[in-house]
Amino acid sequence: MLKIAHLSKHFPGTAAPQLDGLSLTVPAGQSVSIQGASGCGKSTLLSLIAGFELPDSGDITFNDTSLIFTHTRDADAFRRQQLGVVFQSFNLLDCLSVWDNIAFPARLKGNPDDTYQRDIMHQLDIAHLETAMIGSLSGGEQQRVAIARALAHRPALLLADEPTGNLDEATSERVTTALIDTCRHTGTTLMLVTHASEVADCTDVSYRLHNGQLQSNQSAVPAS
Numbered sequence: 001m002l003k004i005a006h007l008s009k010h011f012p013g014t015a016a017p018q019l020d021g022l023s024l025t026v027p028a029g030q031s032v033s034i035q036g037a038s039g040c041g042k043s044t045l046l047s048l049i050a051g052f053e054l055p056d057s058g059d060i061t062f063n064d065t066s067l068i069f070t071h072t073r074d075a076d077a078f079r080r081q082q083l084g085v086v087f088q089s090f091n092l093l094d095c096l097s098v099w100d101n102i103a104f105p106a107r108l109k110g111n112p113d114d115t116y117q118r119d120i121m122h123q124l125d126i127a128h129l130e131t132a133m134i135g136s137l138s139g140g141e142q143q144r145v146a147i148a149r150a151l152a153h154r155p156a157l158l159l160a161d162e163p164t165g166n167l168d169e170a171t172s173e174r175v176t177t178a179l180i181d182t183c184r185h186t187g188t189t190l191m192l193v194t195h196a197s198e199v200a201d202c203t204d205v206s207y208r209l210h211n212g213q214l215q216s217n218q219s220a221v222p223a224s
């Protein structure tokens, strides 16, 4: 279970806090989408959960482990063992092939599985790109490689920042289905940030970030 309690973050020089006492509980295996205006703090929320930034105050726990890391090595270990991240900017390694990029986290973690990786690549329609180098791919292809990389090591928690931002409508639908179905199958807790209502509608629960707080798009209510 991912538990966020009274989380606040205000970057100096910005007019208002990005997060202002935000609380949310996500049961294990649930998928959650976060929508909201550009610049409202959606990526900041993912960065705090991933341990790339520290909050001003508040708590984040995943399966009772605090994600407010004081040592870099603890953050690194959590990310390596439990976390998949799809960054807005993909963060792929140009010097490696598509296959090796996707396999990289699973090799680090010690659970590479060629059959599983091939299945994910097939679902995302990138199986034919196995030997291609990153620099030769379109933005949409790179985005799908980044999603495959985040899924291939079966993370317990997956954070995806605009995972379909570079995709046409049909591909977006295929990728959203693959992402959410794979997470359901593996029991992965998924939090994705999106501007697309069609994507948000596919998750179990959907929220909107506004004035540093989450508002429910559906019947579920953020934990207080």
Ligand SMILES: Nc1ncnc2c1ncn2[C@@H]1O[C@H](COP(=O)(O)OP(=O)(O)OP(=O)(O)O)[C@@H](O)[C@H]1O
Binding pocket: 011, 012, 014, 018, 036, 037, 038, 039, 040, 041, 042, 043, 044, 045
């Ligand atoms: N490391 C940082 N230092 C200073 N300000 C930052 C930092 N990271 C983000 N911000 C500011 O925090 C605000 C929220 O940024 P964030 O990237 O979280 O927005 P977002 O909701 O994800 O936007 P978008 O939908 O455009 O991607 C912005 O004003 C941004 O400039």
